[in-house]
Amino acid sequence: MMKIRQVEIAVGAFMAAGLIALFFLAMQVSNLSAFTTGEGYKVSARFDNIGGLKVRSPVAMAGVRLGRVVEIRYDQSSYEALVTMRIESQYDQIPDDTFAKIYTSGLLGEQYIGLDPGGSEEMLADGGEITMTQSALVLEEIVGQFLFSKAEEKGLE
Amino acid sequence: MSGHSGSAETPIVKIRGLHFAHGSRVIFDGIDIDIPRGRVTAIMGPSGTGKTTLLKLIGGQLRPDAGTIEVDGIDVHRLSRRDLFRLRMRMGMLFQSGALLTDIDVFENVAYPLREHTDLPESMIRVLVLMKLEAVGLRGAHDLMPAELSGGMARRVALARAIALDPMMVMYDEPFTGQDPISMGVLAKLIRRLNDAVQITSVLVSHDVEETSAIADLIYVISGGKVVEQGTPDQLSISTSDQVRQFMRGLPDGPMRFHYEALPLVEELLGSGRKP
């Protein structure tokens, strides 16, 4: 009977170790501790060009992540991209005239939405829309503009 | 053809017109057997005549191609799985290898059917198991693992397990094969004693003429898929049938050929063609 008890203890320890591992994966490895999907409120914004923005890209304000992009759709009537973000519910003091821009983190890093707060008294709520946006910078366009302006300078000389 | 057993009781096992084939090899070609209650009945025959198959058919592990097998008045192969299991609780079977579960000790092996099929308290199970082990003379070995037992001891433990639920019938599959003379004698005596003491019907499958004749009340000899002779050991020993005489006396050649069916030797050695 002693042996059965040892087996039971070993199996109990085994299952407990598994749970600890899952807990570790939840709290330390993944974002479960920081942010659970499902909580928070949705805000949308329209962009002319989203560049390399993806679903699950971060949404940040002053460099702090407030939420994620949850949906990207193409609006056929306005030829714009309609981006839906989910902001954590604790960050509910975002003015409704906030400016949304698409930035790139680092030189080759991924793209994210940066929010610059406006001065309005009204705060964004669930289903709200950010009207002021700035599209992603597309490298080809920048290079093209640069060359164009150089050529113009040359032409003026 | 009416049995020589002289018993007026209804037989416990009644086999009628049994046909069974393994693929294309016909093993039983119309067999009728009656096994009387409370006796030791032996089914004998040369190796490869499907004696073990017969036990598996009686136990419902195999299905006959035709014919019926009734155990205690119940057609084994018409039963639902649940009813078949209920019937099997009343049958014990002793396998050639013993078939003990190797991961539990002797005590637990014998206790196994009790734990599976009854709700007896632990103290009761302990008493029953020790009694069954005492009956086979191995009470002292109850805490050994099956791997520590000799072949003969393993079979006796298996016998204790087979009678754990007090079955009406025990089937022995080649109990004497590969045993030294002493354990052979021990087993033979055990079988006889269990049969006489608690009226367990014993069905014995064997090709061991001497030991079997010593304990059997009734013997069926099977050969070529048919019952060739039946009777008491004494009747068989004076049988006039060539097949029976060859088998009982162990003659190398007779109606049962020493050679497996083949082309004539000269033809096969010199000829180019192989048998199609």
Add this chain to the structure above:
Amino acid sequence: MLDALARFGRHGMAALERFGRAHLLFLQIVAGITSLLPRPGLLVTQTYSVGVRTLVIVTVSGLFVGMVLALQGYYVLSQFAAEDSLGVMVAASLVRELGPVVTALLFAGRAGSALTAEIGLMKATEQLSGLEMMAVDPVRRILTPRFFAGLISMPVLAALFSAIGALGGYFVGVGLLGVDDGAFWSQMQAKIDWNEDVINGVIKSLVFGLVCTWIALFQGYDSVPTSEGVSRATTRTVVHSALAVLVLDFVLTAMMFGE
């Protein structure tokens, strides 16, 4: 020519038949849960031999896989000055892919082959027949507890593999290679999603556990009851399990992460 065709057809039919038998056995095994519930002790014993005994190989492998990932990842990422993403790379590879897949392969080699050999030997030594004659259903009594033990053990083992792998990556990345401690974990937490990554990994390991244990039990139960037959069945268990895991991994990955 026709002979070859006939042989091909015969093999095909035999394979189909075996496939069908495997599915019937699966249903019988799962139906056996009714007789398993009143005796959880059987499950505990089997979880010990299937799960706990596989623990050492899985944790040690996890540690080293995590360490190697960190080492390899560091050299690639440092070329883009992106060493801070090392944590993400290690954790994503572990949680999404290597955790479930490598654990399943180790599981098939360690626990699956042992299961097949055990069942095959029980068949060869007439233990299964013996149980049947004792009016005990060997599928319910022997196979069902082993099946559910495998099903439970696999996600536990895979989670341990990933967690220990992440720690191994941390030791090498932060301890040896000098990646920033904070960046390692914070980047990891920022990019690894509980639902998308961790839960999907757990689902994968559940599926792998089911398939590997099922294959092992079927091969044992369906083996030819001789020493050669059992050894072949054991080999088949490892080969079939490995193939099934890798193919299923592709299918599952395409379903879960493909967009």
